[in-house]
Amino acid sequence: FCRVDPYGFERPEDFDYASYEAFFSRYLVVLTRRAMKWSKLLKGNNSIQKSLKVKRYIRKGIPNEHRALVWMIVSGAQANMEQNPGYYHRLLEGEKNAKLLEAIKTDMNRTFPDNVKFRKTADPCLQHALYNVLVAYGHHNKSVGYCQGMNFIAGYLILITKNEEESFWLLDALIGRILPDYYSPAMLGLKTDQEVLGELVKMKVPAVAELMERHGVMWTLVVSRWFICLFIDILPVETVLRIWDCLFYEGSKIIFRVALTLIKQNQAFILEATNFPDICDKFKQITKGTFVTECHTFMQKIFTDPGSLSMATINKLRETCREKLLSQG
Secondary structure, three states: OOOEOOOOEEOOOOOOHHHHHHHHHHHHHHHHHHHHHHHHHHOOOOOOOOOHHHHHHHHOOOOHHHHHHHHHHHHOHHHHHHHOOOHHHHHHHOOOOHHHHHHHHHHHOOOOOOEHHHOOOOOOOHHHHHHHHHHHHHHHOOOOOOOOOHHHHHHHHHHHHOOHHHHHHHHHHHHHHHOOOOOOOOOHHHHHHHHHHHHHHHHHOHHHHHHHHHOOOOHHHHHHHHHHOOOOOOOOHHHHHHHHHHHHHHOOHHHHHHHHHHHHHOHHHHOOOOOHHHHHHHHHHOOOOHHHHOHHHHHHHHOOOOOOOOHHHHHHHHHHHHHHHHHHO
């Protein structure tokens, strides 16, 4: 059995190869079929018009060979890169902020210690590309600079695009547009969205919301990493990439769909918890196992399980939650 997955991540000691093989042999058939459909859709040109067909295709998964290109196009990163030729390299050549460089350097070895491509011994070692992307981004978006969590996101982007400049523009699409205010120093957007999730759980899985309230468990304790790392290191790689396919196309509401599905699917299990540590532990466990590994079925569920979830609803909740947070100071 291969100890390292196709993305360079070492598999844990207790990895269940048998059920993974069973899943993957089925999934491979799906991937092959999708790849043929995508090749036909793209027909060698680099443009995709947003449409119901494209949305459907993206929800069913983008084949790995087309993933970087499709992410670039649908997120607006491609257009930004073309409008700013040479900008990325100018950022790397310009004046640097020593404090920013120090913060990024500190996190280099902490980024994916379980990935062979990010080791100092790897050739090429992706730490170099990661460092460049984060340094450029910190100087491009000074109000954000660098914040823990961004290293993992940039690292994933590098694994998929295999291209520094594209990773930089995709990071910009995520942090600058798709995720409102997640990585600013006050992290107001992130805190707001955790509260929004709490409100959505009240509406859609009230028993779990009631349990959390009864034991005084704040949402930020159990889901902050889901939001900060966009499910990296929380869910299996293939599943994370499928989530990101939709995130780049449909925006931040996908994060709520995933979170609600995890909670709803595991409602009975979560409700067995009888105390504070127990609840926290249950939330760790619901991100493991066959339900999350079978990414194809999982992705179908995120669009059916939570029911309707419009951007209008989310934005309304964001407004009230943000005001509440600001009034608490």
